[in-house]
Amino acid sequence: MFTPWPIGFVSTPYKEASDVPKGLGASHEAEGVITILPDFELGLTDIEGFSHLIVLWEFDRSQHFELLGTPPSDNRKHGVFATRSPRRPNPIGLTVVELRRRQNAELHVCGVDMLDGTPILDIKPYLSSIPVASLRRGWLAEAEARANGNATVS
Amino acid sequence: MFTPWPIGFVSTPYKEASDVPKGLGASHEAEGVITILPDFELGLTDIEGFSHLIVLWEFDRSQHFELLGTPPSDNRKHGVFATRSPRRPNPIGLTVVELRRRQNAELHVCGVDMLDGTPILDIKPYLSSIPVASLRRGWLAEAEARANGNATVS
Numbered sequence: 001m002f003t004p005w006p007i008g009f010v011s012t013p014y015k016e017a018s019d020v021p022k023g024l025g026a027s028h029e030a031e032g033v034i035t036i037l038p039d040f041e042l043g044l045t046d047i048e049g050f051s052h053l054i055v056l057w058e059f060d061r062s063q064h065f066e067l068l069g070t071p072p073s074d075n076r077k078h079g080v081f082a083t084r085s086p087r088r089p090n091p092i093g094l095t096v097v098e099l100r101r102r103q104n105a106e107l108h109v110c111g112v113d114m115l116d117g118t119p120i121l122d123i124k125p126y127l128s129s130i131p132v133a134s135l136r137r138g139w140l141a142e143a144e145a146r147a148n149g150n151a152t153v154s
Numbered sequence: 155m156f157t158p159w160p161i162g163f164v165s166t167p168y169k170e171a172s173d174v175p176k177g178l179g180a181s182h183e184a185e186g187v188i189t190i191l192p193d194f195e196l197g198l199t200d201i202e203g204f205s206h207l208i209v210l211w212e213f214d215r216s217q218h219f220e221l222l223g224t225p226p227s228d229n230r231k232h233g234v235f236a237t238r239s240p241r242r243p244n245p246i247g248l249t250v251v252e253l254r255r256r257q258n259a260e261l262h263v264c265g266v267d268m269l270d271g272t273p274i275l276d277i278k279p280y281l282s283s284i285p286v287a288s289l290r291r292g293w294l295a296e297a298e299a300r301a302n303g304n305a306t307v308s
Contacts, residue, residue: 001158001212001273007235007243036235040243042221045233049292052284053235056210056246058155067196079199081161081190081277089161089194090275092210092246096284119155121244123235127291129283130206130250137281138203 006119007043008036008105010057012112017061017086020113022072024147031100032112034120041105044123048102052126053109058119059091074143082138093118096126158212160273161197162190162259166266171215171240174267177226178301185254186266188274195259198277202256206280207263212273213245228297236292247272250280 012032014020021027034055036044047053066087068077080088097109107123166186168174175181188209190198201207220241222231234242251263261277 001160001214002245004155004158004244006155040221040235043234043236043243045222045231045236046293047233047236049290049296050236051288051290054248056244056248060155067194068199077199079201080197081194082197082199082201082204082279084278084281088276089197090158090210091156092276094208094210094248094278122242122246124238124248125236125292125294126284126289127238127294129286129289130280132283132285134205135280135283136203136205138279139200140279140281142203 004058004121006037007040007122008034008120010034010112010114010118010120012114012116012118014115017115020115024073024144028111028113030112031108031110032114034107034109036105036107038105044102044105047099047107047123047125050099050125053097053099054124054126055095055097055120056122057093057095057114058121059086059088059093060119061115062086062091065089073140076139078139092121158275160191161194161276162188162274164188164211164266164268164272164274166268166270166272168269171269174269178298182265182267184266185262185264186268188261188263190259190261192259198256198259201253201261201277201279204253204279207251207253208278208280209249209251209274210276211247211249211268212275213240213242213247214273215269216240216245219243227294230293232293246275
């Protein structure tokens with residue numbers, strides 16, 4: 001397979017994993033700056049036109065993986081591929097951010113949830129959405145319903 | 155950085171890059187099967203509850219990268235991070251698929267655009283959408299408008 005390398009790094013308000021808002025109803029409004037390395041800056045051409053970007057990054061402070069784990073949004077275990085756990089076989093994180101402005105190699109964005117200094121692997125334009133009405137959100141919807149007291153005891 | 159490894163492989167109807175529908179109005183309704191390797195099957199626990207999945211995969215038949223390129227949906231060059239080009243610094247592809255059913259280690263999905271046999275890196279649940287009304291789609295919206303004859307000549 002390929003050998004990953006950083007295309008840049010993100011600065012965020014979060015120094016430790018415990019600083020990142022997690023769990024049901026967590027807000028992701030934090031601002032951050034993605035700085036692309038000079039070798040890759042030309043690849044940002046025309047990115048200003050997109051309101052939202054998909055950012056792929058490395059969970060660089062996560063070690064090992066766990067196939068079953070208990071996410072912060074539930075007290076039950078779920079498979080790693082049904083969660084956003086950092087303890088994944090390939091430690092790749094994904095965050096959709098809103099692009100506020102670009103200043104040369106710097107992307108000023110809103111909605112970061114990475115740790116400060118996280119290496120960035122890729123950026124892709126966010127092009128289309130699945131309509132909310134056609135989304136089913138599995139255990140997460142069930143955990144929300146239980147938290148809201150709307151679920152029957154199972 | 156980490157060393158990527160496949161968690162599984164996808165079978166699709168596309169043997170060659172030229173077989174994959176591309177460009178404006180391309181339809182992505184093709185069916186495929188993602189088969190997860192036995193070592194990782196436990197990580198699929200509870201994935202059945204999600205209607206849509208984000209699949210990360212390797213552009214394993216793409217070589218080198220190109221910071222500026224002309225995508226199939228336009229006749230103008232754009233930066234690689236403003237396109238879904240396979241010629242990326244880290245050759246990671248992203249596809250949102252609809253999960254039709256799971257059969258043990260097999261995920262039967264709709265909406266594949268990978269080549270047959272593509273290695274899968276990660277699967278994440280699709281949890282929320284950016285409302286279409288708040289999306290700006292930059293050069294792609296402009297290319298669509300030009301293709302439809304709605305744009306003034308610039």
